[in-house]
Amino acid sequence: MQRVSPLRTFREYQSGWLRQDLPAGLSVFLVALPLCLGIALASGAPLFAGLVAGMIGGIVVGFLSGSEVSVSGPAAGLAVIVADAIAKIGSYEAFLVAVILAGLMQLVLGFIKAGRFSSLFPDSVIKGLLVAIGVVIVLKQIPHALGRDKDYEGEFEFQQLADGENTISEIYRAIETASTGAVIISALSLLFLIVWGRIADRSRQTSIKNFPVALVVVIMGIGLNEFFRVSVPEWYLGDTAHQHMVQIPTVAPGKSLFSIFDFPDFGALGDLKTYSIAATLALVASLETLLNLEASDRLDTAKRVTSPNQELIAQGIGNTLSGLIGGLPVTSVVVRTSANVYGGARTRVSTILHGVLLLLAVFLGGPLLNLIPLSCLAAVLIMVGYKLAKPAVFVKAFKDGWSQFIPFIVTVVGIVFTDLLIGIALGTVVGILFVLYSNFQSTFQMIRNGHNVTIEFEKDLYFLSKPQLKEALGSLQPGDDVLIDGSKAHFIDHDIYNMLRDYQDIAVVQGIRYELRDVALKKRVRKRNEEVIATD
Incomplete structure (x- = not known):
């Protein structure tokens, strides 16, 4: 895309301004x-x-x-x-x-x-x-x-103040x-x-366009x-x-x-x-x-x-x-x-x-x-x-x-039924919610091969992923061999971490072999500290 230059000379405009502008x-x-x-x-x-x-x-x-x-x-x-x-x-x-x-x-x-x-x-x-x-x-x-x-020209709010x-x-x-x-x-x-x-x-003629x-x-x-x-006075405006x-x-x-003119009163x-x-x-x-x-x-x-x-x-x-x-x-x-x-x-x-x-x-x-x-x-x-x-x-x-x-x-x-700013705010909020929804739909994937189940985190996990992850854990069956792989996640929310740890007790009762791999709180901070130690 072309970025507009802040300063342009009048000569640059001369060729087209009369015809188009x-x-x-x-x-x-x-x-x-x-x-x-x-x-x-x-x-x-x-x-x-x-x-x-x-x-x-x-x-x-x-x-x-x-x-x-x-x-x-x-x-x-x-x-x-x-x-x-x-x-x-x-x-x-x-x-x-x-x-x-x-x-x-x-x-x-x-x-x-x-x-x-x-x-x-x-x-x-x-x-x-x-x-x-x-x-x-x-x-x-x-x-x-x-x-x-009755309504003023230029008023664009749904509720009209004029009348x-x-x-x-x-x-x-x-x-x-x-x-x-x-x-x-x-x-x-x-x-x-x-x-x-x-x-x-x-038409291809510039004069017509x-x-x-x-x-x-x-x-x-x-x-x-x-x-x-002159001719029809009752229609005259x-x-x-x-x-x-x-x-x-x-x-x-x-x-x-x-x-x-009006001038300011300082x-x-x-x-x-x-x-x-x-x-x-x-x-x-x-x-x-x-x-x-x-x-x-x-x-x-x-x-x-x-x-x-x-x-x-x-x-x-x-x-x-x-x-x-x-x-x-x-x-x-x-x-x-x-x-x-x-x-x-x-x-x-x-x-x-x-x-x-x-x-x-x-x-x-x-x-x-x-x-x-x-x-x-x-x-x-x-x-x-x-x-x-x-x-x-x-x-x-x-x-x-x-x-x-x-x-x-x-x-x-x-915008049509309120005003510009309220309409923009509503649209922006809904747009952000859709972005969050789409983002948290793909935070992990669950792969089942018989009784072998892998739940692999694709990105950082925040509390908004909790319902989806809870549903995935709830679908596990007795006899399943389950691996929770958090190696791709740099951050795991406290609520998510607690839910994964708590499920260990449930897995024992239900006869599910359950392993957490590279799942920890504040992993981002821990990795940064490890990198600093390695550098030293």
């Missing part, structure tokens, strides 16, 4: 725009804070990251933590100090190489993470596609209250995306909605249902540009709550980043390997800057990364471009972008979600065997 950057921008706003709303923060985090995640983290495809920005997984932290600390300005401190903590984690712990997550769990995110994207975007926007519904009941409510205009826009957008996707798959299809869908959505305004449109905050008349440094909030943000944001980075590397078509320590440093710098100018905390985000990869991205240029476009959108394109219906963006996201969670992925996971499929499906179900 420009359309991908546009796609990510269109997806990220409502997500940044929605996550800010769900966090109880100013809407502009979400856009600031998106800009920092795109431009700063995108430039410093070791990944060529990962996209960072405000994360749905932090929304509840942020909302609770703002309430505890008293103001958003004080909370920004915690964001700055969290960024500095991430820098320290990067420098001490804490990113190595990302490799501890089982492969089946990372696969489950990607599929689960795909499923959640589809489920969460169906209401927006039908014109119901008291959950993912499933929200879809039911959306079907009950479906807007004809939104349904028409999302249906035509989906149809166009599907048809164009098939054409692009069959790299066509900015998401941009066309957005233009089509705006055009249809404006047509409804603007004035009567403004919540269904993208809503970029604008500078109030007579106010300066800096009036929409007086919060005297409050101990600031430090506990910062530690929580640093821990959760780093964990989400490392998980998403593993997923990003898996999505990367060039199969490049990213340094997790470099990513933590990039995220730390990003969060420090985001806090200084009023932004939410940032992490690497699978949704935007997926949109980036499936948009055709090859290098970090697409990530940086999406951040630049967010910047331009706020200061130059607000009135135009506020004409975009969320239903057409929902269609774009539904296609991204489907590509992540195709039925073929489930079939392949099943064919990999139960030890891979069970942790995979537990992760998927856990």
Whole structure:
């Protein structure tokens, strides 16, 4: 696998960025725009804070990251933590100090190489993470596609804080209250995306493969909605249902540009709550980043390997800057990364471009972008979600065997019906249990030849092997000649040793000839001592 170099010159990107990264950057921008706003709303923060985090995640983290495809920005997984932290600390300005401190903590984690712990997550769990995110994207975007926007864009938890519904009941409510205009826009957008996707798959022309299809869908959505305004007012999604449109905050008349920024209140440094909030943000944001980075590397078509320590440093710098100018905390985000990869991205240029476009959108394109219906963006996201969670992925996971499929499906179900971190934790625990089960299934082998029986230890024996070994001893018959061979085991657990010694008395009563060969407590220590004596 190719390891990503931390520094690359712009000249190395020039040959391909316009053809592949420009359309991908546009796609990510269109997806990220409502997500940044929605996550800010769900966090109880100013809407502009979400856009600031998106800009920092795109431009700063995108430039410093070791990944060529990962996209960072405000994360749905932090929304509840942020909302609770703002309430505890008293103001958003004080909370920004915690964001700055969290960024500095991430820098320290990067420098001490804490990113190595990302490799501890089982492969089946990372696969489950990607599929689960795909499923959640589809489920969460169906209401927006039908014109119901009670739940914030970007919220991915099953239980919805915005309206008291959950993912499933929200879809039911959306079907009950479906807007004809939104349904028409999302249906035509989906149809166009599907048809164009098939054409692009069959075509060999680069111009067709790299066509900015998401941009066309957005233009089509705006055009249809404006047509409804003139010809079919009852289907129009603007004035009567403004919540269904993208809503970029604008500078109030007579106010300066800096009036929409928030700046940290460093007086919060005297409050101990600031430090506990910062530690929580640093821990959760780093964990989400490392998980998403593993997923990003898996999505990367060039199969490049990213340094997790470099990513933590990039995220730390990003969060420090985001806090200084009023932004939410940032992490690497699978949704935007997926949109980036499936948009055709090859290098970090697409990530940086999406951040630049967010910047331009706020200061130059607000009135135009506020004409975009969320239903057409929902269609774009539904296609991204489907590509992540195709039925073929489930079939392949099943064919990999139960030890891979069970942790995979537990992760998927856990994320879909709880949230990302709980789902990952459940999948990881199940994955580790399967590893332990598989490992302790092969700790010894029992060979019977008539009444001659050999129980040979294949590796170290711990207490988890006790039930299986007890069953093997219980199967011995009167007249058996039994040899317990522990020569291959460097360590034998105390419980195992006692059981083997106790069975000697049982063997005498049952008429079994029973011999222990090279079986002792703390054999690893004993052998090491023998080696030292021999050396002397």
